Amino acid sequence: MASPVLPKLVGQRVKRREDPRLIQGRGTYVDDVKITGMQHLAFKRSDIAHGRIRSIDTSAAEAVDGVEAVFTGAQIAEFLGPMPIGTPFPSPDHRAVASDVVRYVGEPVAVVVARDRYVARDAADAVTIEYDPLPVVVDPEQALTGQPAVLHADFPNNAAVGPLPSGTGASPKAVDDTAIDQAFAEADVVVSQRMVNHRLAPTSIEPRGVVAHYEPGKDAMTIWSSTQNPHILRTFIAALTGLGQDQVRAIAPEVGGGFGSKINIYGEEYVAAALSKRLGLPLKWVEDRSEAFLCTIHGRDILAYVDLAARRDGTVLGLKLRLVADIGAYNMLLTAAIPTLTMTMASNVYAIPAIRATLTEVFTNKTPTDAYRGAGRPEAIYFVERAMDMLARELGVDPAEVRRRNFIPSDRFPFKTQTGAVYDSGDYAKALDRALEKAGWEGLKAERDAARAEGRLVGLGLSMYVEVCGVGPSSGLPTGGWEHSQVTVERDGRVSATTGASPHGQGNETTFAQMLADQLGIPMEHVRIHHGDTGVVKQGIGTFGSRSQAVGGAALHLAGGKVKKKMAKFAAALLEAHEGDLVFENGTISVKGSPSSAKSFADVAGYAYRPVKLPEGLEPGLSEEAFFEPSNNTYPFGCHIAMLEVDRDTGEPRLLKMVAVDDAGHLINPLIVEGQIHGGLAQGIGQALIEEVAYSDDGQPLTGSFMDYAIPRASDFPRFELESTVTPTPVNPLGAKGVGEAGTIGSTPCIVSAAVDALSGFGVRHVDMMLRPERLWRVINGGQA
Amino acid sequence: MARVSITVNGRKRSAEVETRLLLVHFLREQLNLTGTHVGCDTSQCGACTVLVDGRSAKSCTVFAVQADGAEVTTIEGLADGDRLHPLQEGFWEEHGLQCGYCTPGMIMSAVTLLHDNPAPTEQQIRDGLDGNLCRCTGYQHIVNAIQHAAASGSGR
Incomplete structure (x- = not known):
């Protein structure tokens, strides 16, 4: 009986293999991990934004029944070194637990070890701290005056980095201003605007958490963490606890979302590991939501002075971008590097002949910032796209047309921008055309005008984006920018594969299995993908920068190719054929042209593990690994269009239509890609409309819970309308670019442009996000935004 | 105690x-x-x-x-032995989850939603999910999942 023909799976909407356990409540997240004898940590945190610790009294906490120990920052400093960073920028001393000065609300000051989380919390509340308050600064431009507060003595005027010119990374050099000055001198039109890309909270629904288990008998540590990159966690935990990397096993179990915030290695993880080693006890800490708002990194918070110079025909001649990034109180792992991406991506999809971008990073008394979905690119695209929209309005040209006139032509790739990025491939006009068609742009304009004639405030916005994904290569990342995979064909013909791209919702168990099933010609059910455990996955970097498919998938593809090649040698020996003539499909390996000469995949696998006659030059077994080092980043792009209505009476904006055309190169699983884009859109729209981390002038967070910080609900959105174009990348063998951040990057500016369009009758050129009803109401009622 | x-x-x-x-x-x-x-x-x-x-x-x-x-x-x-509840089927079929953390709560809320209104409109589903937050999906596939379950008669 002929075996059924297996369908090709790559490119198909395959249902996820992760789901059966997750929809039945059988996934294991970090808070589900229990170990005999496990104790719980709770942190006492600063409730002021800036102050010197005068005294700490832990006696009441120690007296609480069930408390094992209480440690102050000073005690912890005796055995735990400063928090490491992962960028080459200078960084002030930063401790997991503060011992002298606190610099933001939520900074840890003491930690309790106790029997259960209720007792630990009681005891933390019982720690009494006296502070000598210091002046507080929360406005980044004010902070740069050095008044009224300087956070770190070695950083005068709170300047953490810069000003840096673009394209220079960590080592500023003299910049030639001739070209940019000439561009502005020749311009017919210059649009200038100060814009704020405000502070956000990543808010994965699973808060952070860690279980650290040092076993004295083994002199080895196992650490479970809700992390995007267990291998990087292992590296840093080993370094800070004085263990070798061979002595630390890091496990990312199910991870309930990250959005960049779980790249970091946080103080709580270092403390849990260090205390577990010191006490010889398994320890758990799980963040609660209010802690998440205070102590998990924030994202964005960059303001820009944007000047765009153009000819009357819409040709852009030059762009000046002066950036001030409010990075909060300390550098975390990648903090200082994130805003440099805003400079790098300042050319967007346009062939701008002269660009001058400069960046200053500033310390303020707020939670540190770091990578949040998009990480530097949403800011760049927002600033440039808002300026392009203002230019279109100034010239009276359709916003689609002014963009089209400045596109990098599709035949000019690879294209090096004035800010040093080398775009791999692109066809921006195709994405624009597809989006205009999908949205029915001309029809929408008529609809908008008709609504306006009825007195309704309806607006349209359009944005183009290109972003940088597939992070590496290694030259750009202190951890290395490769990814690793090992593919093993087991004795029974089943396949186990590992990936260092540790997922947190991306569905790699599905997409990677689709790829291997096709590559080896076997059923997907016979392939299992292992990830998230450094004890199983030999090497890895992790999942961030939309890299898991473009870099991790490529490594898997290479390892799969290697094992297939070796298997072909065994099959060739068995079939007395030339290995180049073999076909892997439908679970068999056959000789091209003579299908009756075939062996089952499982039989060849079995032979490889008992090679009665070992082919010359071969070792037994079928297990091959590959590191993939990309030659460049990938640069996905797209066009997003929004239609929005502002309520004339209340100022409330309502999103009516959202169209997204995205080009991420080849797609492995369009169903999963859609999900990624939907989620990205939701976060990008959330930023424009309802999300904002706010502080009072004295540094008190005003958005400390889901009651104050609004993340979008289902009722906030219309049905998203998606389409894709496919422009493969040449930098990896899959042609896949990555899609995790696209939706977030493209959506935000077109929402704001739509709001400005809706209010254009009131003479407004720009409104800063978030588009709170009050702000829009003021525009409608003759005030400033 | x-x-x-x-x-x-x-x-x-x-x-x-x-x-x-x-x-x-x-x-x-x-x-x-x-x-x-x-x-x-x-x-x-x-x-x-x-x-x-x-x-x-x-x-x-x-x-x-x-x-x-x-x-x-x-x-x-929620499942009946090895047989998934129609909402579980719907979430699987329609890719109604990514990280899966909100999913159990989302499904349990949807049980009551469909019990009270076995044939909801899309807007009724979106409004009915106001007490459940998801940060991954943008909700569209969750809405599809609940529609999928409704079509199979979950609430009846």
Whole structure:
């Protein structure tokens, strides 16, 4: 009986293999991990934004029944070194637990070890701290005056980095201003605007958490963490606890979302590991939501002075971008590097002949910032796209047309921008055309005008984006920018594969299995993908920068190719054929042209593990690994269009239509890609409309819970309308670019442009996000935004 | 301390509990039913949603002692043996989840949503999910999942 023909799976909407356990409540997240004898940590945190610790009294906490120990920052400093960073920028001393000065609300000051989380919390509340308050600064431009507060003595005027010119990374050099000055001198039109890309909270629904288990008998540590990159966690935990990397096993179990915030290695993880080693006890800490708002990194918070110079025909001649990034109180792992991406991506999809971008990073008394979905690119695209929209309005040209006139032509790739990025491939006009068609742009304009004639405030916005994904290569990342995979064909013909791209919702168990099933010609059910455990996955970097498919998938593809090649040698020996003539499909390996000469995949696998006659030059077994080092980043792009209505009476904006055309190169699983884009859109729209981390002038967070910080609900959105174009990348063998951040990057500016369009009758050129009803109401009622 | 007796997923469970113990912690810590999650501390996110006497309830806002004598269904008890509940099928079929953390609460809320309105419109589904937050999906595939379940007659 002929075996059924297996369908090709790559490119198909395959249902996820992760789901059966997750929809039945059988996934294991970090808070589900229990170990005999496990104790719980709770942190006492600063409730002021800036102050010197005068005294700490832990006696009441120690007296609480069930408390094992209480440690102050000073005690912890005796055995735990400063928090490491992962960028080459200078960084002030930063401790997991503060011992002298606190610099933001939520900074840890003491930690309790106790029997259960209720007792630990009681005891933390019982720690009494006296502070000598210091002046507080929360406005980044004010902070740069050095008044009224300087956070770190070695950083005068709170300047953490810069000003840096673009394209220079960590080592500023003299910049030639001739070209940019000439561009502005020749311009017919210059649009200038100060814009704020405000502070956000990543808010994965699973808060952070860690279980650290040092076993004295083994002199080895196992650490479970809700992390995007267990291998990087292992590296840093080993370094800070004085263990070798061979002595630390890091496990990312199910991870309930990250959005960049779980790249970091946080103080709580270092403390849990260090205390577990010191006490010889398994320890758990799980963040609660209010802690998440205070102590998990924030994202964005960059303001820009944007000047765009153009000819009357819409040709852009030059762009000046002066950036001030409010990075909060300390550098975390990648903090200082994130805003440099805003400079790098300042050319967007346009062939701008002269660009001058400069960046200053500033310390303020707020939670540190770091990578949040998009990480530097949403800011760049927002600033440039808002300026392009203002230019279109100034010239009276359709916003689609002014963009089209400045596109990098599709035949000019690879294209090096004035800010040093080398775009791999692109066809921006195709994405624009597809989006205009999908949205029915001309029809929408008529609809908008008709609504306006009825007195309704309806607006349209359009944005183009290109972003940088597939992070590496290694030259750009202190951890290395490769990814690793090992593919093993087991004795029974089943396949186990590992990936260092540790997922947190991306569905790699599905997409990677689709790829291997096709590559080896076997059923997907016979392939299992292992990830998230450094004890199983030999090497890895992790999942961030939309890299898991473009870099991790490529490594898997290479390892799969290697094992297939070796298997072909065994099959060739068995079939007395030339290995180049073999076909892997439908679970068999056959000789091209003579299908009756075939062996089952499982039989060849079995032979490889008992090679009665070992082919010359071969070792037994079928297990091959590959590191993939990309030659460049990938640069996905797209066009997003929004239609929005502002309520004339209340100022409330309502999103009516959202169209997204995205080009991420080849797609492995369009169903999963859609999900990624939907989620990205939701976060990008959330930023424009309802999300904002706010502080009072004295540094008190005003958005400390889901009651104050609004993340979008289902009722906030219309049905998203998606389409894709496919422009493969040449930098990896899959042609896949990555899609995790696209939706977030493209959506935000077109929402704001739509709001400005809706209010254009009131003479407004720009409104800063978030588009709170009050702000829009003021525009409608003759005030400033 | 107080003695509670709660029927969870059809099994009667009795325990001595602190009166301040939240139902969610009773389920997770004492019964090891860790499918019910905690995502906030102010009752907004809905990750902890279970059924109490057949109606969805946020188990982070109920003390275990308040559930004394009640029947509680958690995500682990929703399927009929090996046969998934239509909502579980819908979430799988329509890619209604990514990280999966909000999913148990989302599904348990949707049970009540469809019970009350077996044939909801899309807007009614979106409004009905106001007590549940998802940060991954943008909700569109969740809406599809609930429509999928509704079409299979889940609420009837």
